[in-house]
Amino acid sequence: MSDIKNIAVLGTGLMGAPMARRLLRAGFAVTVWNRSSAKAEALAADGAKVAASAAGAVQEADVVITMLDNGAVVTEVVFGQGVAEAMPEGAVLVDMSSIPPSVARDHATRLKQTGHHHLDAPVSGGTVGAAEGTLAIMAGGEEEIFQRIAPVFAAMGRPVRVGPSGAGQLSKLANQAIVGITIGAVAEALLLAEKGGADPGAVRQAIRGGFAESRILDVHGKRMVDREFIPGGKVTTQIKDMETILAAGAEVGLELPLSREVYRRYLDLRDRMGGGDLDHAALFLQIESGHTPVT
Amino acid sequence: MSDIKNIAVLGTGLMGAPMARRLLRAGFAVTVWNRSSAKAEALAADGAKVAASAAGAVQEADVVITMLDNGAVVTEVVFGQGVAEAMPEGAVLVDMSSIPPSVARDHATRLKQTGHHHLDAPVSGGTVGAAEGTLAIMAGGEEEIFQRIAPVFAAMGRPVRVGPSGAGQLSKLANQAIVGITIGAVAEALLLAEKGGADPGAVRQAIRGGFAESRILDVHGKRMVDREFIPGGKVTTQIKDMETILAAGAEVGLELPLSREVYRRYLDLRDRMGGGDLDHAALFLQIESGHTPVT
Numbered sequence: 012m013s014d015i016k017n018i019a020v021l022g023t024g025l026m027g028a029p030m031a032r033r034l035l036r037a038g039f040a041v042t043v044w045n046r047s048s049a050k051a052e053a054l055a056a057d058g059a060k061v062a063a064s065a066a067g068a069v070q071e072a073d074v075v076i077t078m079l080d081n082g083a084v085v086t087e088v089v090f091g092q093g094v095a096e097a098m099p100e101g102a103v104l105v106d107m108s109s110i111p112p113s114v115a116r117d118h119a120t121r122l123k124q125t126g127h128h129h130l131d132a133p134v135s136g137g138t139v140g141a142a143e144g145t146l147a148i149m150a151g152g153e154e155e156i157f158q159r160i161a162p163v164f165a166a167m168g169r170p171v172r173v174g175p176s177g178a179g180q181l182s183k184l185a186n187q188a189i190v191g192i193t194i195g196a197v198a199e200a201l202l203l204a205e206k207g208g209a210d211p212g213a214v215r216q217a218i219r220g221g222f223a224e225s226r227i228l229d230v231h232g233k234r235m236v237d238r239e240f241i242p243g244g245k246v247t248t249q250i251k252d253m254e255t256i257l258a259a260g261a262e263v264g265l266e267l268p269l270s271r272e273v274y275r276r277y278l279d280l281r282d283r284m285g286g287g288d289l290d291h292a293a294l295f296l297q298i299e300s301g302h303t304p305v306t
Numbered sequence: 307m308s309d310i311k312n313i314a315v316l317g318t319g320l321m322g323a324p325m326a327r328r329l330l331r332a333g334f335a336v337t338v339w340n341r342s343s344a345k346a347e348a349l350a351a352d353g354a355k356v357a358a359s360a361a362g363a364v365q366e367a368d369v370v371i372t373m374l375d376n377g378a379v380v381t382e383v384v385f386g387q388g389v390a391e392a393m394p395e396g397a398v399l400v401d402m403s404s405i406p407p408s409v410a411r412d413h414a415t416r417l418k419q420t421g422h423h424h425l426d427a428p429v430s431g432g433t434v435g436a437a438e439g440t441l442a443i444m445a446g447g448e449e450e451i452f453q454r455i456a457p458v459f460a461a462m463g464r465p466v467r468v469g470p471s472g473a474g475q476l477s478k479l480a481n482q483a484i485v486g487i488t489i490g491a492v493a494e495a496l497l498l499a500e501k502g503g504a505d506p507g508a509v510r511q512a513i514r515g516g517f518a519e520s521r522i523l524d525v526h527g528k529r530m531v532d533r534e535f536i537p538g539g540k541v542t543t544q545i546k547d548m549e550t551i552l553a554a555g556a557e558v559g560l561e562l563p564l565s566r567e568v569y570r571r572y573l574d575l576r577d578r579m580g581g582g583d584l585d586h587a588a589l590f591l592q593i594e595s596g597h598t599p600v601t
Contacts, residue, residue, distance in 0.1 A: 112502060135516035149512040151504070171512035178504035182512050185495035185504075189518035192494065192564070196487035199562045200480035203551065206558035207407055209446065209473035209480075217444040217466035217477050221430035223484035225520030256498065263501035266596055267494045268567050269487070276563070301561055 015163060016040055019072040021065050021088055022108070023050050026134070027078035029141040030107070030167050032057050034076075037166035044068040066093035074163055075104045081251075082110035089118065095125050103128040103156055105163070107148075111255050112177035112184070113262065119152065119176035128156045131176060133183035136168065144168055149186075151178030184259055187252040190244075191273045191291070193227040198295040201235050212236040231292035243290035250277050250287075279304040310458060311335055314367040316360050316383055317403070318345050321429070322373035324436040325402070325462050327352050329371075332461035339363040361388035369458055370399045376546075377405035384413065390420050398423040398451055400458070402443075406550050407472035407479070408557065414447065414471035423451045426471060428478040431463065439463055444481070446473030479554055482547040485539075486568045486586070488522040493590040496530050507531045526587035538585035545572050545582075574599040 016039065020031040023045040034041050035058050042060040044067070045051035051061050062068035065088050069075045075098055079085050085108050089095055098104065104122055106115065106129070115131035122129045130152035140146040146168030150157050157172045164170035173182045200223070204214040215232045218224070234240060253274035260267045273294070280297040281287035283304075289296075311334065315326040318340040329336050330353045337355040339362070340346035346356050357363030360383050364370045370393060374380050380403050384390055393399065399417055401410065401424070410426035417424040425447035435441040441463030445452050452467045459465035468477045495518070499509040510527045513519070529535060548569035555562045568589070575592040576582040578599075584591075 135513065135518070145515075147512055147514075147516045149509070169515065171508055173499070173508040173512050174504035177502065178499070178509075181499050181502040181504045182509045185499045185509050186513040186516055186518045188495045188498065189488075189491045189513070189520075189523065192491035193484075193488050193518075193520065195564045196484045196491065199487065199555075199565055200483045202560055203483065203555055203558075203562065204468070204473070204476050204480045206560050207472065207476040207554060209469035209476045213466055213468040214444070214473075214477040214480050217442055217468050218430065218481040218484070219442075220440075220464065221442045221481055222521050222525070223430070223481045223488075225484075225488065225522070226517045227520070228484065230517070259502060260494075260498055263498075264596070265497055265501050266593075266598065267498065268571070268593070268598075269490045269564060270494055272563055272567055298561075298563070301559070303561065303563075 015073045017042065017071050017073050018163065019044070019068040019075045020078065021068060021075065021094070022078040023054060024078070025138050026141050028054060029138060030076070030078060031059060033144045033166045034163065035059060039163070042068045042072065064092065066097040069094050069098045072098060072102055074160065075102060077104065077106045077108055079108045081108070082114035085110055085118065086114065090121065095122060095127065098127055100126045101128070103130065103160060105130045105132050105160060107132050107134055109133045109183050110180060112180040112259055115151065115180045116177040128153070129176065130156055130160060131179040132170070133179055134168065135183065135186050140168060149173050149179045149182035151176050151180065181259065184252070184256045188256050188267070188270050190227065191249055191253055192269045193225055194231050194292055194294050195273050195276070195298070197228050197232045198235060198298045201232065202295065202299055234290055234292040235295040240289040240293040242288070243292070245287070246277055246281055246289050246291050246293060247287045249291040250274070250281060253277060275304045275306060278306070310368045312337070312366050312368050313458065314339070314363040314370045315373065316363060316370065316389070317373040318349060319373070320433050321436050323349060324433060325371070325373060326354060328439045328461045329458065330354060334458070337363045337367065359387065361392040364389050364393050367393060367397055369455065370397060372399065372401045372403055374403045376403070377409035380405055380413065381409065385416065390417060390422065393422055395421045396423070398425065398455060400425045400427050400455060402427050402429055404428045404478050405475060407475040407554055410446065410475045411472040423448070424471065425451055425455060426474040427465070428474055429463065430478065430481050435463060444468050444474045444477035446471050446475065476554065479547070479551045483551050483562070483565050485522065486544055486548055487564045488520055489526050489587055489589050490568050490593070492523050492527045493530060493593045496527065497590065497594055529585055529587040530590040535584040535588040537583070538587070540582070541572055541576055541584050541586050541588060542582045544586040545569070545576060548572060570599045570601060573601070
């Protein structure tokens with residue numbers, strides 16, 4: 012079915028570790044590396060080979076998967092720690108981290124110059140999706156390479172090729188924009204109901220099953236009704252996402268008015284209200300406060 | 307199971323007619339009236355008694371259901387055409403029209419004075435939900451009256467009592483606010499993907515099943531990908547809803563920044579772009595235009 016045998020996984024944190032386990036269970040030979048080595052060593056019991064360096068991990072890899080914190084870290088590990096040089100000719104780097112589209116495109120260009128392939132393939136679905144192999148995988152890059160990687164993706168979730176290099180990251184940003192704005196939508200709706208004298212929990216129940224239904228109304232709407240904002244996804248992470256979204260919009264001359272309004276209010280929630288570490292559903296508290304941010 | 311036998315249905319248009327049919331099929335004796343009488347007469351074949359006037363329709367009714375265009379029409383029919391006077395003492399008016407919460411509360415107060423009960427019980431689910439008896443019914447009013455009407459609601463859909471008088475209408479507004487803002491969210495996301503070089507149809511597929519999933523991403527997202535804006539729900543209707551939402555927010559001192567931004571852009575879509583009769587998913591076109599409304 013495939014000529015892919017050896018996979019290196021660089022970054023075995025909350026997401027990377029269960030993804031590596033899925034690959035091991037699917038029968039791939041997996042070599043793992045992580046900056047803090049204990050997290051990589053924990054995977055030895057599952058059958059992974061543990062490498063002492065990122066460059067050492069990729070020397071025999073057909074496919075290198077990176078699952079790292081942000082664009083700067085991916086750039087540093089791949090091009091600053093000798094990964095690109097150490098990868099066999101023709102090997103594919105599949106970057107499943109969430110990073111800006113422009114950085115992903117730059118990585119693709121640089122890897123082409125060293126005789127390698129690149130897919131940007133960020134995911135949605137969280138640690139549960141990673142453990143169960145049900146991640147939504149949004150892939151950008153050449154169709155032929157996407158097809159070649161199909162068995163690898165199949166072990167981790169449901170891949171869709173959404174376009175050329177950078178398109179996977181754009182898709183992830185589209186996902187995060189919908190999440191942030193829909194949280195705002197549910198917050199305004201439940202606040203309107205509550206201040207007007209309705210029972211917000213009953214309203215949430217009543218409107219599910221209609222056109223207002225969403226995963227956000229289900230999960231984050233419940234957090235708002237319960238006024239329970241333990242994360243989940245943090246406000247600070249949502250702010251980082253909104254900044255990347257607005258920058259990507261500006262690059263293509265696109266104003267994103269709802270994304271911008273949500274961003275301003277998340278900043279106010281973090282900076283004025285001290286809510287940076289709350290779940291992003293806490294946008295509810297900022298809108299409830301009635302404070303209009305100046306910036 | 308219930309002492310309710312006779313039901314009058316005032317307003318047998320696109321929604322009222324299939325709702326009356328559900329009641330007939332459930333075994334109630336149904337008398338119908340409609341301003342343009344042909345729409346009422348069409349229900350005779352289903353077993354309905356057709357009344358020549360609204361007041362005539364309600365004379366023996368245990369329950370009067372109104373399904374009319376807006377608050378002014380409900381006020382006119384119930385209090386201007388003698389319905390309140392003609393209703394038997396203790397009968398219940400169930401107003402399933404979508405009208406402002408303050409108007410619904412006023413109706414409840416006035417009916418109490420004439421010895422009647424009132425529930426506001428607007429619905430979501432459209433003509434399909436009405437025909438299949440799967441409407442989301444959002445009811446405001448006294449718990450005891452809500453319980454008494456339960457068998458009537460059961461014939462038409464899934465009722466939830468969301469609070470006192472007016473709460474049903476608030477819930478409907480909450481529903482409509484989520485719908486309008488989420489349309490904006492999906493529009494920004496798909497535009498970002500498209501302008502950045504990704505395939506918006508593939509992006510929509512890729513992000514479904516994650517936290518971005520919603521009925522709006524499903525139905526209205528498809529309209530955006532296909533650039534196909536035949537209604538469905540019209541821009542003009544969404545504008546009317548947003549005006550009621552913002553007015554209800556103002557009544558309780560609540561700023562609704564995302565609702566307001568969406569409203570401004572729908573106005574621009576109608577007034578500058580001539581898109582009033584398009585499906586409300588066409589907010590996509592306004593955001594794509596890059597035009598910032600002045601008001």
